Amino acid sequence: MLRYDSTSSSAGSSSGSLSSSSSSSKPPQQDIDGLLAGAGYKVRSSELRQVAQRLERLETAMGNSPADFSQLASDAILYNPSDLACWVDSLLTEFAEPPPTCSSDFIVDPVNNQTVVNSAWTAAEPHTPQVHQNITYDEQQSLDNQLTVVTAMEEDSGIRLVHMLMTCAECVQSGDLSLATSLIDDMQGLLTHVNTVCGIGKVAGHFIDALSRRIFQGMGGGSVNGGSAFENEILYHHFYEACPYLKFAHFTANQAILEAFDGHDCVHVVDFNLMHGLQWPALIQALALRPGGPPLLRLTGIGPPSPDGRDSLREIGLRLAELARSVNVRFAFRGVAASRLEDVKPWMLQVNPKEAVAVNSIMQLHRLLGSEQTRNSPIDTVLSWIRGLNPKIMTVVEQEANHNQPGFLDRFTEALYYYSTMFDSLEACRVQPEKALAEIYIQREIGNVVSCEGSARVERHEPLAKWRRRLSGAGFRALHLGSNAFKQASMLLTLFSAEGYSVEENEGCLRLGWHSSPLIAASAWQAVPAWDNHMSSS
């Protein structure tokens, strides 16, 4: 097809017609779409829709008749490549007239209409729109009408469900439990009309469950958070495999730690939540290959105590040690078993003053927050002993959400939006059972945010802006994550995931999101050295 080099267009296209247009009085430049102009194409904003439709028809035509297409590639002479509308039209006239309105008007709503669309597509192989050619125009219209009816009905139910959820949450906040209960019944009835396999129906189901648990079981919410450590590890692992959030967290943190450890021969990483230790193989490998050779690496992994005699921390440590041995990195592991992070005391970590320390917290700091801002809350205690370790770097990855507000309704609304977005992004995952178990993992989080209170509510997510204020106030300053981290994150996303994920850089921190809604934020921090002097003098 035509190879268009955008650099040549900005330098002044070689085609004659362009120079003639610039010599005459300028055509209405304001009407030219700015974004396409940047890529070298001149399309009037008013014509964008038509051009798009014509491009779709051209694509269909090319797919239908590959023989004509190859001839076209060698024979076509296109004079003004920047005038997109014209040359698409001229190419279209080369082909036989494609079937009227079939493909370009067949707009599919991916969320709600899978059952309807699939029956039309299953018979066809990919890339052969012959299916459309076999459907007559009338049949196509009625199919479209059916489609719009189904869409409208499901959208309508979905919207009603959301409204009812909000009303129910409001009732719960104001204490009107009888109304809340009847709303729950209504919503469960409504769920039968909505597709609960994907989209709003699925998320709504989880929120309805969480609300009813809150109403009927009180706010201990024991069963939600009470999964055994072993179960949690399994769910976490599948969440890791099913979507890129944890991979992004690990790789970004590792990159920052690697850069911070540059030039040090004895390094010590403190991991606030070891789980299966999936973060560390990549760091071990990167250290093994760094110029100048690997340092002595010590890893201290914190995790919940395991019941019935199993020492899961030690098992992970052994596995990591074997990996480190294979790649010739001197490695030492220490496990610290603690059911809550605030139970950990710095002496347990046995930090050597001569080594470079990195503290790694992947979605752990928010557990230390309480809803009241008391003086010596767990978060302050922990942050101050982290400072005491004088780490070269502290990597913090947290959910980018505001789930720690005092008002229940605000929290509920935020959570509904956040987890809907996250479930949307999970739709892209095709691997089972990873996807199903990842959903259970997220479901547990939802349950904790919605149905628990007090010390039982540990999922107290706060957005990056709040963490910035909190960490700066505790004597830390931000380290910029750098372009290597950004590049790696972009590559990772392209590699693992569907279209729709995006990475953005925000004042030195990276945020990963789905369709421009950030869902997880990674940042790096360092202790401010003269902090104690500052505190005593003010």
Next chain:
Amino acid sequence: MVQTHRCEDHETVGENKEKRPKFFINDHVDILIEILKRLDGRSLCVAASVCRLWCTIARNDSLWENLCFRHVSPPPSSVRSVVLALGGYKRLYTGCVRPVRSRLGRMRKASWARDEVQLSLSLFCVDYYERLGGSNSNGR
């Protein structure tokens, strides 16, 4: 082009034998290696099914090493010991480098080549670690 493995017909043609010796690629293994070094992954696998000699050569990890670092400046020597410890270049290529390259292919920028290899190495290491877990503890 390389002569495919034909039977000993050539040797029976006695007349021109002294004047014009026939070229038989399997007698020149160093040239064969140079040629095979330049193949892509799929062709290399196909080459391995030609005959026993080619199979032995194609399995040689250094050919796959070449494939991994083809568009990148040669890596430091420490990389080799790491890769061999984690499973070898053929596994690195088929498991990590090829998927990374093909999936990033659409969006590739020239400067990404080295980073692709580094990313592949990290993923290779995670993969090795997960395999360790599979064998050590059942059902984890």
